[in-house]
Amino acid sequence: MKLEKVLIIGAGTMGSGIAQWFAQQKVQTILSDTNEEQAKSAQEKILSSWKKLAAKGKFSQAQCNEFEQRLSLCTSNNYPRDCDLIIEAIIEDLSIKKNLFEQLNQLVKPDCIIASNTSSFPIKLLCEDLPEQRKKNFLGLHFFNPATIMKLVEVIKSEYTDEKISSELYQWFDLRGKKPALCKDSPGFIVNRVARNFYGEPLRIVQEDNSKKMQEVDEVLREVAGFKMGPFELMDLIGIDINYSVTCSVWEAYHREDRFAPHPLQKQMVDSKRLGRKSKRGFYSYE
Amino acid sequence: MNKILFVYDDHSPLKNSILNCSVESIHADQYKNQQAQVIYDFTTYEREEKKKLLKSLQSQNIISELTCLPLEEFYSEFKNLKACFSSLFVTSKRKIEIHFKEQVDTTDAFSRLELFPVEVKTKGIGFIYPRTFAQIVNEAYFALEESVASKEDIDRAMKFGVNYPFGPFEWSEGKEKFIIRILTELQKTDSSNRYHISPLLIKEAQ
Numbered sequence: 001m002k003l004e005k006v007l008i009i010g011a012g013t014m015g016s017g018i019a020q021w022f023a024q025q026k027v028q029t030i031l032s033d034t035n036e037e038q039a040k041s042a043q044e045k046i047l048s049s050w051k052k053l054a055a056k057g058k059f060s061q062a063q064c065n066e067f068e069q070r071l072s073l074c075t076s077n078n079y080p081r082d083c084d085l086i087i088e089a090i091i092e093d094l095s096i097k098k099n100l101f102e103q104l105n106q107l108v109k110p111d112c113i114i115a116s117n118t119s120s121f122p123i124k125l126l127c128e129d130l131p132e133q134r135k136k137n138f139l140g141l142h143f144f145n146p147a148t149i150m151k152l153v154e155v156i157k158s159e160y161t162d163e164k165i166s167s168e169l170y171q172w173f174d175l176r177g178k179k180p181a182l183c184k185d186s187p188g189f190i191v192n193r194v195a196r197n198f199y200g201e202p203l204r205i206v207q208e209d210n211s212k213k214m215q216e217v218d219e220v221l222r223e224v225a226g227f228k229m230g231p232f233e234l235m236d237l238i239g240i241d242i243n244y245s246v247t248c249s250v251w252e253a254y255h256r257e258d259r260f261a262p263h264p265l266q267k268q269m270v271d272s273k274r275l276g277r278k279s280k281r282g283f284y285s286y287e
Numbered sequence: 288m289n290k291i292l293f294v295y296d297d298h299s300p301l302k303n304s305i306l307n308c309s310v311e312s313i314h315a316d317q318y319k320n321q322q323a324q325v326i327y328d329f330t331t332y333e334r335e336e337k338k339k340l341l342k343s344l345q346s347q348n349i350i351s352e353l354t355c356l357p358l359e360e361f362y363s364e365f366k367n368l369k370a371c372f373s374s375l376f377v378t379s380k381r382k383i384e385i386h387f388k389e390q391v392d393t394t395d396a397f398s399r400l401e402l403f404p405v406e407v408k409t410k411g412i413g414f415i416y417p418r419t420f421a422q423i424v425n426e427a428y429f430a431l432e433e434s435v436a437s438k439e440d441i442d443r444a445m446k447f448g449v450n451y452p453f454g455p456f457e458w459s460e461g462k463e464k465f466i467i468r469i470l471t472e473l474q475k476t477d478s479s480n481r482y483h484i485s486p487l488l489i490k491e492a493q
Contacts, residue, residue, distance in 0.1 A: 144447075144448045144449070150448060151447040152443070152444055152447040152448035154444060154448070179443050179446075181436055181440035181441070181443050181444040181447075181448075182436060182437070182440050183435050183436040183440060184433075184434060184435045186430075186433065186435050189435070190430065190436050190440065190441055190444040190445070190448070191444050191445065191448040191449055193426065193435070194423060194426050194427050194430060194441065194444075194445060194455065195423070195445070195449050197419065197422035197423050197426055198419065198423060198449075200422070201418055201419040201423075202419055205409060205411060205415060205418060213409065216407055216408060216409060216415070217409070217415050219405070220384055220405060220407060220414075220416050221415065221416060221419060223380065223382055223405060224378075224380065224382040224383065224384055224405055224415075224416045225376075225416040225419070225420065225452070226378045226379075226380055226452035226453075227450075227451065227452065231419075257480070258479040258480040258481040258483070259422075259425075259426065259429075259480070259481055259483065261479075261481070
């Protein structure tokens, strides 16, 4: 598979991380956002990150210059037509995403692969209104934050996705140091489903808003089990509201199966605006 | 008498370490009233067999492996049971959870097995790490059963997407029966289907 030109739509944390990683892979990378200031700011952050990486000796200056040349911006009314791959990393809003895919369908070359970095919508739902040929070239590519560092890419094939496309992309990522995981189009894909109990079970162990108990659970899961972070400190870092929202979305998608049910403490924390580090109070205090 | 005795069975994951350490040890089947100041029970027995063994142990101080059984029930039934620990899923860090009903110095005994006890106040079924781990593995089996991805891809996703030290399948290999026992005990405490066990996990454990 040859990917020479990639368009990343959405210059938030995920989009800009994905764009940075692609530019480092000898691929012409175009980053776009409906908010042009956002795109410019993302580009500046990427350039500054390369400068830091060059200073640390992670890349040579010559390499960073090449990366820089490969990265450009475009506006949302000026998407290139000849991209080999487009990755959508915009807001998690179904109708906005669907409108974007319809717009791309009218614009880009027939064999362009269109992918979504969604973590919450079924891939089938995102592409259902597109023509048959487009559906074959449509799949999920779910990156993890920070995309330049985290090696996993979930390669999600819908029932329409051409096997050849998903397996070739799998190999393409594998050859470039990513650790792809091929998965079916099902709620939460792999990680957001299997990892739910890393939060859900500790919440049931502590049962109540008790930071001493949470500290014990965090310490045991870090020190005894070997996880990098404990569940409560991790929820505080991610944002308790974000984690709660993912939990609810997976729970709903699995028809409210008990295994995925949110814990009442999660809602209680969100309702009382204790959202984690960002609000200076979560399961722990950061004031 | 400061004698320490380790008791084990054929399924004790630490059996080899026990046999190779400097502490006197005995297979539970061969235990015949040997006395000791402290007896460390590493057996993986189920409820009734475990109770039968604990009744027979001749010591005022028993420290028992109870990952898959309810601590409260055993504490109330065995007054000489001073502490419980969880050693079924030891990682390379060699740290184990231990809960004390009464403080006993266990550091020396565990250090002979190169184990480092971490005291916990939580005394529910499955302690903290095994209980959380059991549910993660159970969900991984549900995902596999539904053909969401292969074992290898699920392991890879959890290691490289959320930095798990191991993938759930490689981590639980050979320990599936213990996971089922933890989940079975948890089912008894919960009226919902939260601890419903993946049929594939049950099949794999057989």
